[in-house]
Every structure is written in structure tokens, then in C-alpha cells.
Amino acid sequence: MSSENFKIQIRKGLLEFCVLQIISSKEVYASEIIEELKNSKIIVVEGTVYPLLSRLKKSNYIQHSWKESTQGPPRKYYSITESGLGHLKELIISWTDINSSVKKLFKTKK
Amino acid sequence: MKKTFTISLGHSIFNVEEDAYEILKRYLDSIKNYFQKMENDSEIIRDFELRIAENFSSKMTSNKKFVDLNDVKDVIKIMGSLDDFKEIYQGDLKSEEKKEKKNINNKLYRDSSNRIIAGACSGIAEYFKIDPIIVRILFVITVPLNLIVYIILWIGIPTKDFDPNLRKKLYRDKENGIFGGVAQGLSNYLKIDVTLIRVFFVISLFFGGAGLLFYVLLWIFTKEAKTIGEKMNMSGFNVNLSNIEEFIKKKQTI
Numbered sequence: 001m002s003s004e005n006f007k008i009q010i011r012k013g014l015l016e017f018c019v020l021q022i023i024s025s026k027e028v029y030a031s032e033i034i035e036e037l038k039n040s041k042i043i044v045v046e047g048t049v050y051p052l053l054s055r056l057k058k059s060n061y062i063q064h065s066w067k068e069s070t071q072g073p074p075r076k077y078y079s080i081t082e083s084g085l086g087h088l089k090e091l092i093i094s095w096t097d098i099n100s101s102v103k104k105l106f107k108t109k110k
Numbered sequence: 111m112k113k114t115f116t117i118s119l120g121h122s123i124f125n126v127e128e129d130a131y132e133i134l135k136r137y138l139d140s141i142k143n144y145f146q147k148m149e150n151d152s153e154i155i156r157d158f159e160l161r162i163a164e165n166f167s168s169k170m171t172s173n174k175k176f177v178d179l180n181d182v183k184d185v186i187k188i189m190g191s192l193d194d195f196k197e198i199y200q201g202d203l204k205s206e207e208k209k210e211k212k213n214i215n216n217k218l219y220r221d222s223s224n225r226i227i228a229g230a231c232s233g234i235a236e237y238f239k240i241d242p243i244i245v246r247i248l249f250v251i252t253v254p255l256n257l258i259v260y261i262i263l264w265i266g267i268p269t270k271d272f273d274p275n276l277r278k279k280l281y282r283d284k285e286n287g288i289f290g291g292v293a294q295g296l297s298n299y300l301k302i303d304v305t306l307i308r309v310f311f312v313i314s315l316f317f318g319g320a321g322l323l324f325y326v327l328l329w330i331f332t333k334e335a336k337t338i339g340e341k342m343n344m345s346g347f348n349v350n351l352s353n354i355e356e357f358i359k360k361k362q363t364i
Contacts, residue, residue: 030157031164045190047141050158054151072167073121076157 011042015052017095018042020080020088023062029075053078061087114176120156120163125176133354134182140192162189183354219270220263230263233270241280241299247327281335282328290329 015037022028022036030049037043056062061084069075080088114125117134126134138159145154165185166177221232224242231249235242249256280299284291293311297304314321 030161034161045194046161046188047158047190047195050154050161051145051149051151051195053157054145054149054154058151072164073160076160 011044015042015048016056017088017091019049019052019056020061020084020091023078024080024085024088027077027079029067029077031075033078056084059087060084119166120160122163122167124163124166124170126182127176127178129357130177130179130182133179133357134177134185137182137186137191141195144192144195158189179354179358183358186354218267220267222269227260228264229269230260230267233263233267243280243328243331247324247331250327251323280328280332282332284334290325291334292325292328292332295332295335296328 018037018040019033022033030053033053034043034046034049037049038046043049053062057064060081062078063081064076064078066074067077113128115128115131117124117126117131138155141158142152142155145151162185165188166181169177169181169184218237219233220229221236221242222229224232226232226246231245232242235245238245249260281295282291283294283298286304287294288308293307294304296302296307300307311321311325314324
């Protein structure tokens with residue numbers, strides 16, 4: 001397993017978590033989500049976000065509405081649902097758990 | 111001078127150069143097919159188009175009013191090609207994909223998506239991954255014996271819709287051909303040296319002329335590759351960055 005593959009797997013696992021986190025803070029449209037993910041280097045190509053958004057919507061974690069934009073065509077804004085917030089909380093708990101256990105593991109090694 | 115197409119993409123209108131249009135169309139088709147299969151959600155492709163439109167819009171200035179090949183290449187680089195998307199399904203869908211592949215390979219179907227009578231020839235062609243026109247002509251040459259075979263196939267095999275976009279197409283390549291470009295077209299299609307095919311045709315002249323008949327029928331029933339799209343279909347074209355780069359390079363040398 002190369003380090004590249006490692007990165008891919010980690011990113012893939014965290015993508016859903018990060019997207020939900022971004023949407024939970026405010027109503028955002030797809031391009032904003034993509035910008036944030038790109039800035040934090042969670043995604044490499046933009047296209048990978050769309051299937052994920054589609055799945056999150058199917059699971060009823062997020063919803064969207066169309067809004068007029070001052071420049072260009074109307075935009076699709078995403079927001080988080082009640083069950084999405086619940087799901088995000090669970091994810092945060094799991095992530096904190098994993099994160100602290102990994103940290104602990106590295107501390108004892110030293 | 112270059113021909114452009116006017117397209118509507120994600121609520122916006124763009125003028126796209128012909129070669130850029132062909133690539134973009136192929137790209138969107140491949141993605142549409144893939145996500146339709148994986149997620150069964152047509153909204154993904156709409157969002158995709160919206161984002162591509164945003165991207166194109168940001169590239170247009172008062173001096174640049176049309177989308178060219180480089181713009182399309184950039185967009186594909188940003189959005190990602192099929193190989194990138196396969197990555198996200200790594201693991202969880204591998205087994206399913208394999209299953210489907212196996213099904214297609216092992217079973218003979220009549221092809222209901224591309225048929226003249228009952229799709230038997232086309233189904234055989236799909237099975238062997240060759241162009242239906244070849245099977246059809248072989249069938250016609252050997253009538254009446256094959257008429258019986260055809261009817262048996264018609265009755266005996268179930269139909270199935272195959273994905274037409276995954277199919278390579280046989281064209282005559284007149285640019286590089288001697289007479290009608292049939293041999294060159296076959297060579298592009300089968301990825302065999304054209305000389306070999308020509309020798310085969312010439313030799314067959316001495317054995318009752320079946321080769322000549324085959325040649326003439328192929329000449330009549332295949333189209334000449336004229337547009338850029340048809341030329342790309344000739345040897346199969348999978349939209350990814352390295353293929354597009356190769357395509358651009360080839361264009362520049364011409």
C-alpha cells in the first residue's frame with residue numbers, strides 16, 4: 001500500500017464528514033463546498049463531491065433549494081436536516097474517538 | 111476558420127469549437143452513463159453541468175467568446191475523469207461491477223438496442239465485441255443456410271439492451287485508404303496492420319471472390335468517417351486527460 005493510496009482512502013473516508021460539517025454551519029451552494037474542500041485539500045477533483053451530495057440527500061441528511069443569484073443562473077443551496085445533524089454528531093463522536101486513540105498510540109510508541 | 115456549435119449548458123449558452131464540442135460531449139456522456147448506473151440519479155449530471163458552465167463562464171472575456179479544446183481539457187482536469195470517480199467506489203462496488211462484466215461476457219443476447227430484424231447479428235457482434243455490420247454481412251453472404259440459423263437464434267435467445275456508447279464503430283477511412291478505405295477502416299477497428307488485411311482481401315480473390323463480395327458489401331454499408339466524432343469512434347475513444355492531450359498533439363502536427 002503506497003502512501004498515495006493511504007491518502008486516497010483517508011480522504012474518501014473523511015469526505016462525507018467534512019461535507020456535512022461545511023453544510024451544517026450555514027446554507028451553502030455547491031461551488032462554495034467545493035472551494036472549501038479544495039482549500040483544505042480534502043478533494044483533488046471536483047466531480048467526486050456530486051455523487052456524495054446525491055447520497056446524502058437520498059439518506060435525508062441534507063436538502064436543497066434554488067435561489068436566484070445576482071450573477072448568472074439560479075444556484076442550488078444546500079442545508080442540513082434534523083437527521084443530518086444527528087448523523088453529524090455521531091460522526092463527530094466517532095472521529096474524536098478514533099483521533100484520540102491514534103494519538104495515544106503514537107504517544108506510547110515514543 | 112473553425113466551425114462552432116452553440117450549446118446550452120447549465121442554464122447558460124456557449125459557443126464551442128467543433129473538436130472541443132466532440133470531446134465535451136463524450137465526456138458528459140461517459141459521466142452520465144456512469145452515474146446513472148452507479149447512483150441512478152440524473153441530478154448529479156445536472157449539477158455537474160452547472161459547475162462546468164460556471165467554469166466556462168469564468169474563462170469567457172470580451173476578447174474570447176468561444177470555448178476551445180484547452181478550456182475543455184482544463185474543465186475535465188478540474189472535474190475529474192471516469193478513472194477518478196471509480197476511485198470513490200473502490201471496494202464497495204467492485205464485486206458488483208465484476209458480476210455485471212461476467213454476465214455480459216458469458217451470455218449471448220439478442221441486442222434490442224441495435225437491431226434490424228431481431229437483433230441476432232448485433233447480439234453476436236456484442237458477444238465478440240465486433241461491429242454488427244461485419245456479422246450481418248457474413249450472414250448475408252452465406253444465406254440461405256444462415257437464415258435457418260438466424261431464426262433459431264431469434265427464437266432461442268433473449269434480448270437485452272446494450273449500452274451503445276461503449277461500442278466501437280466501423281467506418282471507412284478514406285483519407286488513408288486506397289479504394290474506399292474499407293481495409294484501412296477495418297485496420298483501425300481491429301487494430302491490425304492494414305497491409306495484412308489488404309493481402310487477405312487480394313488472396314481471397316483467387317478463392318471464389320468471397321473477399322471481393324465482402325469488400326463491396328462493407329463499402330456499401332459502412333459510412334465514411336467524416337466528422338471528428340466519427341474519426342474518434344473509429345478506433346474507440348475513452349475520455350481521459352492523457353487521451354485528450356494526445357488528441358491535441360495529433361491535431362497540432364497535422
